Amino acid sequence: MENSEKSGGDVMTNEPFDVFLWANEIDEIKNNVSAELFLFNKNYTPYKIKYSDKLTGAVKSMFMQEAVHYIIEEADKGLEVRDYEKADGEEKVVYRTSLSKVGRAETLIHLIENEYKDIDYFSENEYDFKKVKGIIAKFTYPGETGMKTFYIAKILPASSALKGATSWEINGESFEPFSAEIALKMPEDNQVAIVDGTIIVFNQAKFENLFQYDYKSQVIAEAKAKELTEKYKLSFAEGLTLDSLLADKKPILKKVQAMDIAEEMPQDKLLDYADEMQLELMTDDDGSIIIMDDKDLTMFVNLLNEDYYVSPVNGRRYEIKSKKLLGEPDGEPPRG
Secondary structure, eight states: OOOOOOHHHHHHHSOOHHHHHHHHHHHHHHHHHEEEEEEEEEEEEEEEEEEOOGGHHIIIIIIIIIIHHHHHHHTTTTTTEEEEOOOOOSSEEEEEGGGOOHHHHHHHHHHHHGGGGGGOOTTTSSSOOOGGGEEEEEEEEEEEEEEEEEEEEEEGGGGEEEEEGGOOOEEETTTEESSSSSOOOOOOOEEEEEETTTEEEHHHHHHHHTOOOOEEEHHHHHHHHHHHHSSSEEEETTOHHHHHHHHHHHHHHHHHHHHHHGSSOOHHHHHHHHHTTOOOOOOOOOOOEEEHHHHHHHHHHHHHTTTTTTTTTTTOOEEOOOOOOOOSSOOOEEEE
């Protein structure tokens, strides 16, 4: 597996990332590592958040040392490292994949590293904690050629939060008002590390949930996107690609997956069909179909699938949610 360009400044090679070497390196310099925490929401927008000096040891322990110790201790018990693309839910295995393949994770790291000054501090008064997706710790330490970084990310389920307004605390023998706006039960398990452009996956299900990543769907989306772009002239808004849009829209991907793209109507007939249905399928000066967002993609795919219909009875237009192909009827057709 080839690694992508790294996050954090080191020169990447084409050699697979060595998880065991990394764990031993961090274990040796653990006292020289500094940590910064960020919350991030369901749109993968990061927020800075401060923490008390009294929590420094806990932050390092729960995020960094748990992961490092697991790798070191389990190495002698047969722990294996495999490419995530070959994952099959095995025990005693950690997976690795390239950060560049996981768009939401790559975006999150990019924002932290390149837009740091524009990142707001999280405040419950300004931001809704219910929209928080996870927490990521950025660890920094001096290397031979400058400062080096790595990240540990964990999902924060809604059940991990206690609101002060509806919670009580026990002090000695009595209940007392909860003293904080929100209390969090921090996940203790190892989930995801991001090092030198490589994602290390400790928990496959939580990794996929954390970054909404499904490799099989991604592969299917890329294959179908290739077929569609070879047959149709498409123009996308800046930052959008057909495969990423398909991967994010599972119902549309499922519909496209069932199509035989080579047998679908050509572009000129598709545009005529859109005009007939009075749909605003836009084209540019080059005749390419413009896809600005997932709504445009849905319209394009629905047209391909002939999901629009004008009733011969009342003349109204309909979008067909599902279709079932009927067999040939028996007997003579009805007389007019």
